[in-house]
Amino acid sequence: MSEANGEAKRVEETMLYMMKAFHFEGAVIARCADITLTWVDDQHQEHVRMARIQKHSYHVGHIAAINDISRRLVEGKVTCEEAYVFLTGLRNEESRKQALWQQRIGLLFLGSAFVFVFGGQVFDALACVLTGMVYTGLWELQRRFGSKDIFHFLCASTILCILVQALVSLAHHYGVSLHQDVILTSSLMPMVPGIGLTYATMDILNHDFLSGQTRLMEALIQALSIAAGIGFGFSLGGVWSG
Amino acid sequence: MMGIIGAFFTSICYGLVLRVPPSCRITAAANGALAWAIYLYTAPACGLYIATYLGGIAMAVGMHCLARIQKTAATVLLLPSFIPFVPGGDIYRCLYALLQDQPSLAMHSLSNTIAIAGMIALGKISVEGCIQLWVHQHKQMKGR
Numbered sequence: 001m002s003e004a005n006g007e008a009k010r011v012e013e014t015m016l017y018m019m020k021a022f023h024f025e026g027a028v029i030a031r032c033a034d035i036t037l038t039w040v041d042d043q044h045q046e047h048v049r050m051a052r053i054q055k056h057s058y059h060v061g062h063i064a065a066i067n068d069i070s071r072r073l074v075e076g077k078v079t080c081e082e083a084y085v086f087l088t089g090l091r092n093e094e095s096r097k098q099a100l101w102q103q104r105i106g107l108l109f110l111g112s113a114f115v116f117v118f119g120g121q122v123f124d125a126l127a128c129v130l131t132g133m134v135y136t137g138l139w140e141l142q143r144r145f146g147s148k149d150i151f152h153f154l155c156a157s158t159i160l161c162i163l164v165q166a167l168v169s170l171a172h173h174y175g176v177s178l179h180q181d182v183i184l185t186s187s188l189m190p191m192v193p194g195i196g197l198t199y200a201t202m203d204i205l206n207h208d209f210l211s212g213q214t215r216l217m218e219a220l221i222q223a224l225s226i227a228a229g230i231g232f233g234f235s236l237g238g239v240w241s242g
Numbered sequence: 243m244m245g246i247i248g249a250f251f252t253s254i255c256y257g258l259v260l261r262v263p264p265s266c267r268i269t270a271a272a273n274g275a276l277a278w279a280i281y282l283y284t285a286p287a288c289g290l291y292i293a294t295y296l297g298g299i300a301m302a303v304g305m306h307c308l309a310r311i312q313k314t315a316a317t318v319l320l321l322p323s324f325i326p327f328v329p330g331g332d333i334y335r336c337l338y339a340l341l342q343d344q345p346s347l348a349m350h351s352l353s354n355t356i357a358i359a360g361m362i363a364l365g366k367i368s369v370e371g372c373i374q375l376w377v378h379q380h381k382q383m384k385g386r
Contacts, residue, residue, distance in 0.1 A: 006315075006317060007317060010315065010317060058259075058260045058321065059260070059261050060257075060260045060261055060262045060263075060317065060318050060321055060322075061260075061261035061262065061263055062261075063315055063317050063318055064262075064263045064266070064314050064315055064318045065263075067314060067315035067318070068313075068314070071313070099261045102258045102261065103258060103259050103261065105255075105258055106254075106255045106256065106257070106258025106259035107255075107259055109251070109255050110252065110255040110256060110259065112251075113248055113251035113252040113254075113255050114248070114252055114330075115248065116244045116245060116247060116248025116249075116251075117245055117248040117249055117252055117278075117326050118331060119245065184334070185330070185331050185334045185335075188330070188334055189330045190259065192328075192330035192333050192334060193333070194325075194328025194329055194330040194333065194359075195321065195324075195325070195328055197328070197329065197333070197355065197359045198324065198327075198328055198329075198359045198362050198363060200359075201356075201359045201360050201362075201363040202363040202366065202367070205360075205363050205364065205367050206367070223333055223337060226334075226337065227337035227340065227341065230334075230337060230338065230341060231341045234341065
């Protein structure tokens, strides 16, 4: 659940519910980067277990599945072994492949949908389908070669910035008016850390300052790498057009 | 109207990217579009921040009702629902203004970004606070 970027408070609640179902007394601290669990066994011996969260990305499907299995475990509808098999099965290859296709389709049309939220026109949305195709390709490259997120955001925002400028110039040449700001903002939306920032605020307002700070720093670094990419993109676009 | 339809499809697409279970995608998107409609209609009268807060409240109320009906985690419905609200546009404008050497414009966009993110979070937390209060009262009434 932490790997899937679930709220720290929810991770703690879910673990405590499951422990309570098996009459274990304990305490949990869940943060962005680690989980620490303490509990007392039948012989009144205290135990501590810590898990490091190496990598995390938003995966709402996993949060829903874990929520469902914990609910069934607490209600006594599944045994502990069945729950364990189910949880380890979440990483199976078939479901991952299906989810990948859905993600690609989502990324392809996300920018076009944002165009209407930002008050753009149909031609802007069509241009965003093109930038969406390019971004989906870049996302796929990052997924396959496992490059650093910062490098991915820097390269992707540079390429998208140049592409949008080229598209707007080309459309202008053929007498079609496109809104560069709307297209560029919409195209960058899959990368912009809006969710991270909002989640950080939620964590801070929930008095979970450590998780909030971690998310805030992550969002800041992401935003800075995109800013650098846009800067490069505009500079290179300026050089290109003379 | 196009904005509301756009918000619906934005939530659907983001639902696909975030791998939201198929059973929750349409309901989460409808919840997001409804909250966005409330924001759009209240913004001219109340201003940006109060409209975002009202939209955040509407989204959180819808999210909690749907989570109870569909028996799923509220987070599953929350993320796709609030995507039309996230201040991505303001973050971009802030970065763009910084690159154009316009610090006052960048500060304005940054304060907008922080205020919008805060208002969404505050809307959600207000609803959760009311629900907790109601549950507490309900338990006390039962205890008597």
